[in-house]
Amino acid sequence: MTDLTHAFSDDLAATLTRAFDLLARAAADRRSPMHTPSVASIGLDGAPRSRTVVLRHFDRGERCLRFHTDIRSEKYAELTSDPRISTLFYDADKKVQLRLSGMASLHVTDEIADGAWAASQAMSRHCYATEPAPGSAIMEGGAFSIPKGRDLTEVGRPHFCAVRIKFSKLEWLWLGSDGHRRALFEWDNAASTPVMRWLVP
Numbered sequence: 001m002t003d004l005t006h007a008f009s010d011d012l013a014a015t016l017t018r019a020f021d022l023l024a025r026a027a028a029d030r031r032s033p034m035h036t037p038s039v040a041s042i043g044l045d046g047a048p049r050s051r052t053v054v055l056r057h058f059d060r061g062e063r064c065l066r067f068h069t070d071i072r073s074e075k076y077a078e079l080t081s082d083p084r085i086s087t088l089f090y091d092a093d094k095k096v097q098l099r100l101s102g103m104a105s106l107h108v109t110d111e112i113a114d115g116a117w118a119a120s121q122a123m124s125r126h127c128y129a130t131e132p133a134p135g136s137a138i139m140e141g142g143a144f145s146i147p148k149g150r151d152l153t154e155v156g157r158p159h160f161c162a163v164r165i166k167f168s169k170l171e172w173l174w175l176g177s178d179g180h181r182r183a184l185f186e187w188d189n190a191a192s193t194p195v196m197r198w199l200v201p
């Protein structure tokens, strides 16, 4: 039987609205469990690779997510080689999993990167000044430096990248107490309305 306390439970359009509301909150509220999704790319050796990132922005109209990274990271090289990307969110309280997939675009010197950098806090900016590069092998755990200080917030700018994900597929899974619901939303590149269907959970 359907859990009637959730208006979205048997309504595909309402389910999509609910998913988008959760993504909007995930980007805006650092306490949201969906604020730090897992992002998967295809490794240079063809094997899958995933890691946690901070969701910085969600654009509902454009169907875009954004996170930030260092151009010296492995994920930057991977996404340059193959922009296909998948993002996984889970909210244990709401019992909702979201799986989004699409294409990544990498912004380093354009207006998108400049805007994202301008909106970043000093604490976040300092991370991009790490030496040696992220992922470098070092002799001891602490053998790296992060130049910090009010006058040093621009040092990391050349390494900063805003990654935008334009997703064309969103899969919803809700572990409702009276029955699970799984739904798939797929967008044609041109179409703003998705093909919506229920799937067996």
Ligand SMILES: Cc1cc2nc3c(=O)[nH]c(=O)nc-3n(C[C@H](O)[C@H](O)[C@H](O)COP(=O)(O)O)c2cc1C
Binding pocket: 036, 049, 050, 051, 052, 053, 054, 055, 067, 068, 069, 070, 073, 074, 075, 076, 134, 135
């Ligand atoms: C809570 C959390 C948030 C993170 N946020 C980011 C992020 O926004 N961007 C990023 O590049 N790495 C972030 N990291 C580190 C990545 O998970 C990863 O370890 C690092 O970027 C190296 O990944 P790569 O070798 O696949 O490029 C975060 C890690 C944690 C645990």
